[in-house]
Amino acid sequence: MTNPGLFAAAIVLAYLIGSIPFGLLLARMTTKTDIRLTGSGKTGATNVLRAAGKKVAAVSLLLDVGKGAAAVVFATWITGDATHFIPQAAAAGAAIIGHTWSVFLRFRGGRGVATFIGAIMPMYWPAAILGGGVVIGLGIQSRYMSLGSITGTVTAFIYMMLMNVLHVTVILPPPPIAYVVYAMAGAIFIYVMHRDNISRLVNGTERKIGEKPPPAVKPMPNSSTFK
Numbered sequence: 634m635t636n637p638g639l640f641a642a643a644i645v646l647a648y649l650i651g652s653i654p655f656g657l658l659l660a661r662m663t664t665k666t667d668i669r670l671t672g673s674g675k676t677g678a679t680n681v682l683r684a685a686g687k688k689v690a691a692v693s694l695l696l697d698v699g700k701g702a703a704a705v706v707f708a709t710w711i712t713g714d715a716t717h718f719i720p721q722a723a724a725a726g727a728a729i730i731g732h733t734w735s736v737f738l739r740f741r742g743g744r745g746v747a748t749f750i751g752a753i754m755p756m757y758w759p760a761a762i763l764g765g766g767v768v769i770g771l772g773i774q775s776r777y778m779s780l781g782s783i784t785g786t787v788t789a790f791i792y793m794m795l796m797n798v799l800h801v802t803v804i805l806p807p808p809p810i811a812y813v814v815y816a817m818a819g820a821i822f823i824y825v826m827h828r829d830n831i832s833r834l835v836n837g838t839e840r841k842i843g844e845k846p847p848p849a850v851k852p853m854p855n856s857s858t859f860k
Contacts, residue, residue: 635714640723643711647704647724651731651748654738655696660685669741672840676735677743679778682842694747697732698765701751704728709755718756722815725752729819733826744826746782749819750789757793757808760816764789776841779830786823790816 656676660668664685668676672683678697682690708724709715732748734740746768753761764785772781793816796807824831833839 635712635717635720639712640720643708643720643724644727646707646711647727648731649736650700650704650707651728652735652737652742653700653731654735654742655700656681656693656743657738659689659693659696663689669738674741675743676738676741677732677745678747679782679842680743697743697747698751698754700732701725701728701748702754705752705755718809718811721756722811725749725756725815726818728752729822744782744823745819746786746823749786749823752819753789753793753812753816756812756815757796757805759804760789760793760796760808763792772842776843777834777839778842779827779839780834783824783827783831786820790820 654676656678657668660666660681666684668674668680668684672680674680678690678694681693704724704727705721708720712720714720729745729748729752731742733742733745735742750761750765750768753764766785767788768778768781768785770781771784772778775781790813793808793813795801796803797810797813800807830839
């Protein structure tokens with residue numbers, strides 16, 4: 634049984650790790666751009682791509698993936714519990730919440746896709762590779778990263794669910810139910826976070842990769858401790 638105090642500490646740390654706005658920091662360091670004032674106003678890699686280019690976006694993507702993975706690894710280390718899987722799944726969810734509603738940005742942030750995939754890495758990495766591959770592959774092929782993001786996260790969940798239900802061992806034993814629940818909740822969360830993108834995809838007005846960003850969004854007063 635996991636110690637409640639250690640469990641709470643793992644969740645708080647996971648949230649703080651998820652809250653680190655790497656995309657915002659990288660764009661500011663390289664282009665002096667505040668990515669909250671361009672494109673979607675989000676701090677994830679897709680908006681970094683619009684504002685700061687491919688190289689900066691790639692680094693931002695890797696760091697956001699790393700946030701999810703680090704949250705799970707630290708949760709295992711802090712609780713000292715690698716056999717009960719709820720702390721890892723809960724920490725993964727906390728990292729996504731931190732990325733989406735960062736305490737350092739007055740509870741603004743990104744949509745959580747890279748952090749979602751990153752958290753699956755130490756839990757059940759074949760699903761992370763599959764889901765991440767769909768995110769990037771479909772996003773590049775269609776030029777709609779939102780479509781790739783939604784499809785990739787759902788793919789990761791479905792794969793984990795099938796491995797669990799069918800008790801299939803492919804490279805790894807079937808993922809525990811706590812991990813499957815995390816993947817399901819995360820996929821639903823990311824779908825909801827992309828509801829505006831879904832509406833634009835249906836209407837044919839969604840922005841494609843490489844399109845010029847729309848006019849700057851109105852900044853929120855005192856919206857960041859990273860001025």
